[in-house]
Amino acid sequence: MTVEHSIIGKSYPKIDAPEKSTGRAEYTADLVFTGMLFGKMLLSPLPHARVLHIDTSRAERLAGVQAVITGRDVSSVLYGVSPARYDENVLALDKVRYVGDETAAVVAVDEETAVEAISLIKVDYQPLEAVFDPFQAMKEGAPQIHERAKNNINAEVHQEFGELEKAFRESDYVRQDRFVTQRAAHAPMEPHAVVACFDSSGKLTVWSSTQVPHYVHYQLSRVLGLPMGMIRVIKPYLGGGFGGKAETTCLEFCSAILSQKTGRPVQMIYDRKEMFLHGRGRHRQFIELKTGVKKDGQLKGLQVNVVMEGGAYTSFGIATIYYAGAMLSSPYRLPTMKFDGYLVYTNQPTCGAQRGHGTPQTRFAFESQLDMIAEELGIDPLEIRLLNAVGPNEMTINELKITSCEFSQCLKKVAEISDWKKKKGKLPPGRGIGLAGAWYLCGAAYPIYRSEMPHSNAMIKLGEDGTSATLYVGAADIGQGSDTVLAQIAAEELGLAYEDIRVLSADTELTPLDLGAYASRQTFMSGNAVRQAAADVKRQLLQLAAQKLEANVDDLLSRESKIFVKGAPDRFLPFAEVAEEAFFMKGPVVGKGSYKPPKLGGAFKGGAVGTSPAYSFVAQVAEVSVDVRTGQITVDRIYNVHDSGTVINPRAFHGQAHGSVHMGLGEAIYEEVVIENGVVVNPTLAEYRIPTANDMPEIQSEAVASYDPAGPFGAKEVGEGSILPVVGAIANAVYNACGVRIKKLPMTPEQVFMALKAK
């Protein structure tokens, strides 16, 4: 479906570019309020211990300290992400479970005093045996980290679709491999920051660097026992989330409690080390794949076993372990599939959601194994993927409903732009090319805690002279550009210019509810709500214009700030004129929109997990050089073709692809959170090596023509899908370059060198 748009598909500069580029944008840590105090956490130095006693008296006596709190002073209501697994205390009550677990908090007149006060708190610990390896943790007799979880198994998933054993029996070739991935971190430029302020009427306002103002709002209400109407959560400008800011943190609770105790605004900011201890990054996965194929390459069955090291608390882990398996059911057609997944508690920092959420690990494994199978069968990696590629309007074996799908086009286009056929097998020694595919969600079909909830909502009010429109939307712009994209959607639907749209977003008091920025849902879900709100406004104007133009409403079109009779370009009224008249007649012109995904899922748990109203598809080719003397991999070029439906803003689209490649590259060859005896040993940006600009390959990012019937103007996600194939494409290219198959991440020079040596 091709529609000519005025605004959609154009690379407008980000709506917040003026503020950000001039340094005027205030991030949470920039906020200053009269009388503001600074809070700091005391973190456990032990990975597992009973808390016997906390002596805060010396800290309390320090000049400038306003309050000190421990677990006994705060709500004991547990929090977390999934209601079935609320397992975090605001502050430790009986035990600490990892090095970094929060035991106390202080608030003082300045940060230096708070830091000093923290050092004066004395905690008597009774050390307990700790466990760091998930397989050790699952053994009988291992130290039990949470009472609830026998053998430290936090969650299990066991799903089988079709007759897998029969499929393997009918396969011509069955292959089994084991892969191990690393623990990674989001490492956003902006660390977590919060300011909380209770006023004397008992109302709480929280400014937080969060991706999910609504969930923070909800959890604060639950834990503090306040009605939601007494709490307001505002997301200021935000410097990168990547999933790490998609849950409520100890900072929000403690700053709120400390503000309540002192009657003053309280700011709390994690330093970089605390960011690493707080964790919530990518889980280490131990993956076993068993895949059966016919000799022509047709996939017959897939068995997946994943053990996931979860750290001390659950966070998003239940969703993570489901996604790890469920998202292997495509983009290659699978007639049978079995998944067994285990999320295991350990005495390490908690893992959570990170760009691609649970799926880059198994995607790396699957794309690696698929190449091995193709090689075994003598089929080109491109051909085996095209052979098995899913198409539009298919249902996966685990009952995920695919609507639009241009995966084959993605594969063909990435082969074309990368010159795959000329390069594959024809590059000089030490240079290689690799291919991988993937798919991703456009938002989760169900919110985390109440399935009937509208996920995204929007209001639009026209300026009274009709020369602007204000969009009120709860969506969280975390740097990904959702304010920009939503402004484009509003402008297109209204028939105004992009520059005419003013966006107020992510304020739980002034903007209607939105579940926030996670699972790549903002463009699709908030975009639908915004388009609906704009259509509501437009309808009101068209009704008035129809009278004045003596035409039917259905024959009118609003475009480029004019309301036209279709096919009669001379019969028009200026948008502003109609808007102003509407205001004069009936007061403010206001529209609203609301989006709730249809119930799409299959039989399993009502399809509650892993389903999405639409899916994006992506194919990627990596070109690498391997220095066989050192094992050092250099990624020279990445070709990325993404089916994101209609591209709303090409520059933002490519920006997301580049960002995804950056993160995937880091996880492929550089990044790992290294933990020794429970202690993160590289908690700095000097030692945790995210790629620098110099490390980045040339990237060629392309879209394919695509249109999703349920997306706003046909749009789907772009923020996460492109990270998924990166590691697999690089791993396949490395194999192509030097014949070494790396199954453990990251692909360090040492590992490559040792593998080359072994070969």
Added chain:
Amino acid sequence: MTVEHSIIGKSYPKIDAPEKSTGRAEYTADLVFTGMLFGKMLLSPLPHARVLHIDTSRAERLAGVQAVITGRDVSSVLYGVSPARYDENVLALDKVRYVGDETAAVVAVDEETAVEAISLIKVDYQPLEAVFDPFQAMKEGAPQIHERAKNNINAEVHQEFGELEKAFRESDYVRQDRFVTQRAAHAPMEPHAVVACFDSSGKLTVWSSTQVPHYVHYQLSRVLGLPMGMIRVIKPYLGGGFGGKAETTCLEFCSAILSQKTGRPVQMIYDRKEMFLHGRGRHRQFIELKTGVKKDGQLKGLQVNVVMEGGAYTSFGIATIYYAGAMLSSPYRLPTMKFDGYLVYTNQPTCGAQRGHGTPQTRFAFESQLDMIAEELGIDPLEIRLLNAVGPNEMTINELKITSCEFSQCLKKVAEISDWKKKKGKLPPGRGIGLAGAWYLCGAAYPIYRSEMPHSNAMIKLGEDGTSATLYVGAADIGQGSDTVLAQIAAEELGLAYEDIRVLSADTELTPLDLGAYASRQTFMSGNAVRQAAADVKRQLLQLAAQKLEANVDDLLSRESKIFVKGAPDRFLPFAEVAEEAFFMKGPVVGKGSYKPPKLGGAFKGGAVGTSPAYSFVAQVAEVSVDVRTGQITVDRIYNVHDSGTVINPRAFHGQAHGSVHMGLGEAIYEEVVIENGVVVNPTLAEYRIPTANDMPEIQSEAVASYDPAGPFGAKEVGEGSILPVVGAIANAVYNACGVRIKKLPMTPEQVFMALKAK
């Protein structure tokens, strides 16, 4: 009409009390933005001069100066209040017309540098003859201040209703007096302050200590030539306006232009002296009254002549001169009336709107003369007022339509609480008691520049869990408590608690248009819009509740956070439950309201001026002591009874009465802006003597039972009416105390002493 309310009529604390009392409320001068610069004006030292040349070169060379502008650098579009009298340049182009006229502006990195830079600008003036007295100014051959205005007559009003000469012939007694009032100033605690910021996309945001964000928005658009959609005006917390902040100032234009030139936010703040030079306060009026009565005291006719010294520019003057006459047509029934008014330009700071706007002066005159007439006829001042008092549903002789009116009740009650009958004529020498009455507008029936415009508008969005509601309203809380009163109106209509309402006000981008805080319009007009928005929201909930309760919508009642079946208190649903379900079903629950007054006016100019959709009434008694050795007047007690319809918030009601008494007391005996040869000689709060707490009398403030059918919940104005009788009541009490009739304000000890001596 008596209705039992849950929220209306209760003295809730002001909604902004927590922020203000803890010092967290940020006023415009408290705002700090990254890269903010400071601007300052160069003011004319001459009252009338031609500007030959301005040399800004030395100022431009001063380190830290970022830009210097003169009249040649800025828009030459004239601005002002009334479109028929736009007569102000942003910066002087050819002439300066008063000491304080703005000739140039600088912007620098800090205020000190800006002040120094101002001192380095050299202006070559050719001095012109100046004129300060309006009668001198009207003479042939007087220096002409504006080309347009022959004999410096800026505006004339000539109105006659009924056959006045016949009325005088038929009168038993005709009395003529002349009164002179002084120039007064608002002297708000917060001087004018503005921050303007152009972003790099060309959008302008202005934070201004203004009573009228919408008019500032409109004038900035006109003068700068930007669409309104490219401008956003926000009113931060504001520290008192009293009419002085009811118009756009040079600060808003210059800070915007300087921000555009520098690409940085620019803050400009008047110091106290500049506040006095900027002026816009109470006009000096020269008043001649001729009144005819029957011997029983019945009023037959009134002739009013007013000459008003307007200063160098028009400001609100056209409205002021109309109000000066038009508002004498009540609260005493007048069968005939004639008014001749002249607004005259002089080379003095401009006068404008100040609490009571043009009417305290003539009200003082009339109430004084009425007492003189009563004495002459041997009638008690209370009796003559009761005899002539207007009642409900009357039309005044100048066709102002009175709806609700409890003026007689006001008179009776003030007599009762002051023990009038026991005290009048029976107090010891040197002590006296005086009475006066008045009435006032509840908003002007017409906006200043487009009569079809809705005057007030509101939106309400329920919090998604139904425990709060957000009110978006353009009304300007300038300390008078409009946010509080509007929250009460919203809460009452919705059936929620006061504490459940969140108010966002006075932001032209986020709140719908409201004409702002002037003419005592916020409670009445914004209140009506808010009530309508709340009713719109409630209707949506009642429709849903009706289905669930199996009742008719019309039988339901929302009150105290429950939706009831009337008469069946057990059949109810919690408001929050219904609200949440409505949200789950259809997305955000949003309502809107809009208020435009009905066309009420009479024949003159379509009734365009002086008319209001409703009128308040007030009666006041003053008790004074006069020290006959010094002439010093001490006001001991003020009894004030105000018909403001339904009282929304008694504490706010009494607060407004106290504030009005304070300002009236100052104008009666202390305050005068003294100008010598065009130079304000007392431009400080040490020398311009507003009453201190020690100077304040005991005040007994009361309401009468009243209900206006067109007011929100029956409410009318309270912010201005009570200032009107103050001066007259004191003057009448002074006469009663010592037999001296003072006809010139302020009633200084010197004047009283000289009058006593003359007697």
